[in-house]
Amino acid sequence: MPGSDPHDDTSADYEQFAQDRDAASVDTADIDDTTAQNLVxxxxxxxxxxxxxxxxxxxxxxxxxxxxxxxxxxVFHRGWTAGRDA
Known part of the structure; x- marks a missing residue:
């Protein structure tokens, strides 16, 4: 029986998906009042x-x-911008 078909191996796809998801996520929980006021x-x-x-x-x-x-x-604007740019 020949070796496995490289087209059937999806492990690299899963890792790439996880990296893409992490790169696309925007952390909005770290906005304090001063940062928010400056952004606004x-x-x-x-x-x-x-x-x-x-x-x-x-x-x-x-x-x-x-x-x-x-x-x-x-927080909304950061999320809205991230969604629009995705």
């Missing part, structure tokens, strides 16, 4: 986020989503 300020300056003072919310313009927390907005 940058997004406001870039017209990506619009503050609505009378409603005390921040609007993420590309998605149309409203947030009442700069940390929530920062």
């Amino acid at each position: 300020s940058d997004l406001v300056d870039a017209d990506v986020v619009t503050p609505v003072p009378e409603d005390q919310v921040l609007i993420h313009e590309p998605s149309g989503t409203a947030f009442d927390s700069s940390t929530q907005l920062a």
